Amino acid sequence: MPRYNLITPEGTRDYLFEEAAAIQKTEQTIHHLFEARGFSRVITPAIEFLDVYNENGHSIPVEYMYKLTDYKGRLMVIRPDSTMPIARLCATRLRDAALPLRLYYSQSVYAQNRVLAGRRDEVKQSGVELIGAEGLRADLEMVSLAADVLSGCHLKPFRIEIGHIGIFNALADALHIDEVEREQIRLYIESKNYPALDDYLVRFGDSHEATVLRQLPRLFGTAQVFTQAQTLLAGTKAEETLSYLKKLYEQLCRMDCGSMVSVDLGIVNRTDYYTGIVFKGYIEGHGEEVLSGGRYDRLVKQNGAYVPAIGFAVNIDAVAHAINQKEPIARAHADVLIVAKDEEALPHAFELLSRYNEWGKTAEFFCDDAEKARAYATLRGIPKIVFLKEGQSEEVSAEEASK
Amino acid sequence: MKPIRIALTKGRLEKDTVALFETMGFDCTALHNKGRRLILPIPDANIEVVLAKAADVITYIEHGVCDVGVVGKDTIMEYGGSFFEVADLGFGACRFALAGKKGDDFYAGYAEKTIATKYPNVTRQFFEKKNMDVNIVKIEGSVELAPLLGLADAIVDIVETGSTLRENGLEVFEEVAPISARVIVNTVSMKLDQQTIETLIGNMERARKGEEVR
Numbered sequence: 170m171p172r173y174n175l176i177t178p179e180g181t182r183d184y185l186f187e188e189a190a191a192i193q194k195t196e197q198t199i200h201h202l203f204e205a206r207g208f209s210r211v212i213t214p215a216i217e218f219l220d221v222y223n224e225n226g227h228s229i230p231v232e233y234m235y236k237l238t239d240y241k242g243r244l245m246v247i248r249p250d251s252t253m254p255i256a257r258l259c260a261t262r263l264r265d266a267a268l269p270l271r272l273y274y275s276q277s278v279y280a281q282n283r284v285l286a287g288r289r290d291e292v293k294q295s296g297v298e299l300i301g302a303e304g305l306r307a308d309l310e311m312v313s314l315a316a317d318v319l320s321g322c323h324l325k326p327f328r329i330e331i332g333h334i335g336i337f338n339a340l341a342d343a344l345h346i347d348e349v350e351r352e353q354i355r356l357y358i359e360s361k362n363y364p365a366l367d368d369y370l371v372r373f374g375d376s377h378e379a380t381v382l383r384q385l386p387r388l389f390g391t392a393q394v395f396t397q398a399q400t401l402l403a404g405t406k407a408e409e410t411l412s413y414l415k416k417l418y419e420q421l422c423r424m425d426c427g428s429m430v431s432v433d434l435g436i437v438n439r440t441d442y443y444t445g446i447v448f449k450g451y452i453e454g455h456g457e458e459v460l461s462g463g464r465y466d467r468l469v470k471q472n473g474a475y476v477p478a479i480g481f482a483v484n485i486d487a488v489a490h491a492i493n494q495k496e497p498i499a500r501a502h503a504d505v506l507i508v509a510k511d512e513e514a515l516p517h518a519f520e521l522l523s524r525y526n527e528w529g530k531t532a533e534f535f536c537d538d539a540e541k542a543r544a545y546a547t548l549r550g551i552p553k554i555v556f557l558k559e560g561q562s563e564e565v566s567a568e569e570a571s572k
Numbered sequence: 573m574k575p576i577r578i579a580l581t582k583g584r585l586e587k588d589t590v591a592l593f594e595t596m597g598f599d600c601t602a603l604h605n606k607g608r609r610l611i612l613p614i615p616d617a618n619i620e621v622v623l624a625k626a627a628d629v630i631t632y633i634e635h636g637v638c639d640v641g642v643v644g645k646d647t648i649m650e651y652g653g654s655f656f657e658v659a660d661l662g663f664g665a666c667r668f669a670l671a672g673k674k675g676d677d678f679y680a681g682y683a684e685k686t687i688a689t690k691y692p693n694v695t696r697q698f699f700e701k702k703n704m705d706v707n708i709v710k711i712e713g714s715v716e717l718a719p720l721l722g723l724a725d726a727i728v729d730i731v732e733t734g735s736t737l738r739e740n741g742l743e744v745f746e747e748v749a750p751i752s753a754r755v756i757v758n759t760v761s762m763k764l765d766q767q768t769i770e771t772l773i774g775n776m777e778r779a780r781k782g783e784e785v786r
Contacts, residue, residue: 328763361656361762364754390766431763451760456636457654458760 180282180290190498191489192293195322196275199295199483202321206314208273208297213254219244221253233280247279252480255298256469264471268301289486296482300469303477308446308464309420311479315460316426319450322488328451329429332436333414334443339407343378354382355437361386378405386435394432442468452491459487503533505553508542513559576768579622579629579638585753586623588663589642596779627651639761640769645751646730650691656762659755659777668694668748671737672719672726678745688718689728698728698748716740
């Protein structure tokens with residue numbers, strides 16, 4: 170039997186030095202921003218019951234989840250998303266919490282991807298949920314926060330793209346179609362598969378809604394999208410939704426991030442819990458979105474009643490990778506190497522370590538024989554060595570030391 | 573400005589696409605004399621062309637290392653992936669078909685059927701829709717051999733004219749899906765380079781229909 174003791178599972182990896190530093194820096198930047206806007210962190214378990222992800226029709230496809238069983242044989246999954254556990258939290262421990270709740274999380278999510286497609290099964294995500302707030306102000310807060318995340322990570326030029334699931338829903342409702350047909354149309358719109366969508370919609374003849382659905386995935390870009398869409402959607406149930414989205418877009422345009430915002434009426438996410446606006450963030454050099462979110466008013470419940478909510482998640486791996494490409498984070502070395510020449514000097518050596526730290530310097534303790542210290546400092550790029558003997562210390566710069 | 577990178581499927585689709593580019597007025601000299609180069613520029617148009625095997629075109633587009641790709645619907649159906657599939661170029665037209673020995677009644681009886689194919693995913697999806705359990709055997713070369721040798725009851729394969737089938741005493745039982753060349757686009761490129769890509773694809777479609785290119 171082959172032994173897999175020296176490799177990581179497919180779709181996972183180790184993060185070393187610069188990569189780990191970039192991840193840490195990205196998380197710190199984003200956490201700091203979330204906290205500065207009044208969001209509080211929650212941490213949920215990495216393992217959940219499958220049922221958490223199988224709540225009233227909002228299920229995540231079972232085939233994508235990593236599954237295991239507990240000691241009672243109950244089906245568990247390794248967290249494929251962080252929003253559903255937060256919905257669970259709101260229904261239980263936070264059932265009486267005053268609204269709105271501003272929560273953030275920063276944890277990995279897991280999904281089983283197609284093998285050998287180069288996708289990660291383990292993705293670090295940081296995200297926010299604003300629970301118990303609705304309307305223009307709440308939507309605006311979250312979309313502008315999403316823009317602030319990307320600009321805070323110095324990822325310009327980035328793009329934040331907004332859409333509204335209500336437009337597709339209103340049009341599809343008017344066609345009186347079953348779930349299967351609806352899903353097929355949604356898939357074609359999501360993948361901007363113009364030829365297949367056109368062919369599929371032939372069966373609905375010249376109905377106004379079918380004509381508009383045909384155009385929906387083509388309606389993306391900036392302000393001119395609204396001009397086109399207004400004519401197209403006139404007289405349909407989606408008209409009101411469009412004017413709401415336009416209002417949101419115009420408000421965003423008046424902000425700093427204005428030039429980075431665009432609209433796509435063809436964003437119809439697979440995650441079927443979205444009920445209102447949906448948005449995505451793109452950066453150059455990454456082949457898929459790095460940020461994704463939207464409004465979900467029929468997922469979170471407190472004491473049995475639905476609570477409106479909106480949230481988004483950022484792909485930390487992608488953002489950290491982009492940051493590392495732009496300005497690589499150098500691997501840090503210690504400022505000084507502390508070497509005890511004899512055992513008598515040991516207490517003093519450790520005291521000196523903390524002293525250097527108090528001065529804001531990084532200090533490394535040398536565990537080997539004193540004569541090997543110079544070579545080690547040169548190897549690691551440590552600029553200064555302090556040799557300690559009982560009662561005395563000698564400071565040498567690594568350059569001198571190597572001579 | 574960063575050039576738009578187009579991945580073409582080597583072989584027939586490549587030839588047809590290059591011909592289309594020429595009617596669009598692109599200078600395709602580099603594409604005709606490619607030598608051993610793998611990335612070929614189209615001067616003046618700010619385009620770079622990459623030649624790749626069909627399934628790799630999808631991989632390059634998905635990862636965003638190429639922006640636009642030309643690939644057969646057969647490959648898209650077999651390998652899937654997430655990208656925008658924005659245009660049907662019409663050429664490279666053929667179909668996936670279920671075929672077997674002439675005169676056989678494929679659906680008769682309750683015995684499990686064995687299907688030989690180069691496209692196991694297409695085959696699986698086709699029979700899943702029919703709620704039929706079949707035994708799929710992957711074959712790399714001439715799939716037509718499998719029913720003749722008695723390995724399979726039928727095959728799922730690409731059929732153009734059907735002459736190979738006829739010469740071997742086989743016939744099409746049922747059409748599975750039509751196939752032609754498609755233009756696919758990376759989801760992020762479509763948004764970040766919207767104007768350039770929409771113009772390019774619009775022009776490809778116009779050139780295909782024999783209309784004037786803008």
